[in-house]
Amino acid sequence: MAEADRKNRELSLFQAILARRSVRTYESRVLDITTIQTLLEAAVRAPTAMHEEPWAFVVVQDKPALKRLSDDAKPMFIERLLHADPPSPRVVSTFNHPDFNIFHDAGTLIIIGTKMSGAFVEADCWLAAENLMLAACAMGLGSCVVGSSLSALNTPTVKASLGIPSEFRAIAPIVVGVPRGRSPATSRKKPQVLAWMLPNVGIRDVQPS
Numbered sequence: 001m002a003e004a005d006r007k008n009r010e011l012s013l014f015q016a017i018l019a020r021r022s023v024r025t026y027e028s029r030v031l032d033i034t035t036i037q038t039l040l041e042a043a044v045r046a047p048t049a050m051h052e053e054p055w056a057f058v059v060v061q062d063k064p065a066l067k068r069l070s071d072d073a074k075p076m077f078i079e080r081l082l083h084a085d086p087p088s089p090r091v092v093s094t095f096n097h098p099d100f101n102i103f104h105d106a107g108t109l110i111i112i113g114t115k116m117s118g119a120f121v122e123a124d125c126w127l128a129a130e131n132l133m134l135a136a137c138a139m140g141l142g143s144c145v146v147g148s149s150l151s152a153l154n155t156p157t158v159k160a161s162l163g164i165p166s167e168f169r170a171i172a173p174i175v176v177g178v179p180r181g182r183s184p185a186t187s188r189k190k191p192q193v194l195a196w197m198l199p200n201v202g203i204r205d206v207q208p209s
């Protein structure tokens with residue numbers, strides 16, 4: 001879709017919330033600086049505990065660097081999975097496949113993280129991440145969190161190779177790009193409401209239909 005067409009089709013916030021999905025196939029076109037800046041502006045409008053704005057961003061748009069990073073991250077992610085619950089054989093075989101790129105061949109990785117410590121810095125970064133992904137969706141772009149890259153991103157070697165300051169901690173790595181094809185949003189369970197206290201009635205067993 002042409003840039004102008006995409007701009008004319010921007011979604012309302014609620015439409016974007018309903019339409020957003022993790023996109024795993026991208027066109028090869030690389031996003032321009034203005035688009036990235038718009039996404040970062042959306043990210044930093046997120047709520048932030050004690051107005052600390054602890055987030056900082058790293059943008060990687062070098063495809064060979066992303067491929068190298070993917071290759072570094074895959075064995076580290078499998079190792080991490082093996083230390084938690086036993087991973088499904090399907091996941092292990094996907095991550096072991098030499099052609100599998102954890103960044104789904106997207107041309108842009110935006111890493112949201114922080115140089116600060118504090119009780120809420122992670123929450124702040126994830127809220128910024130959701131703002132960024134909803135803005136991307138509203139602009140006709142696709143996005144996907146790539147949590148499987150986190151272990152690699154937080155190693156000194158990878159930080160040095162990407163020019164990331166050593167005190168930066170990656171929290172929310174997100175790929176963004178022009179989606180190849182259209183896919184419907186994934187389904188969700190109904191919200192599970194465990195308690196709902198109403199005035200004069202007390203606690204009622206209320207489930208939305």
Ligand SMILES: Cc1cc2nc3c(=O)[nH]c(=O)nc-3n(C[C@H](O)[C@H](O)[C@H](O)COP(=O)(O)O)c2cc1C
Pocket residue numbers: 020021022023024144145146147148149185186
């Ligand atoms: C913390 C976190 C880590 C994730 N890591 C990955 C990942 O490494 N690779 C990937 O393809 N998707 C990843 N996802 C995307 C989820 O798989 C996806 O959000 C979920 O399946 C629901 O699908 P939807 O986003 O399309 O609604 C991650 C999502 C979150 C919130």
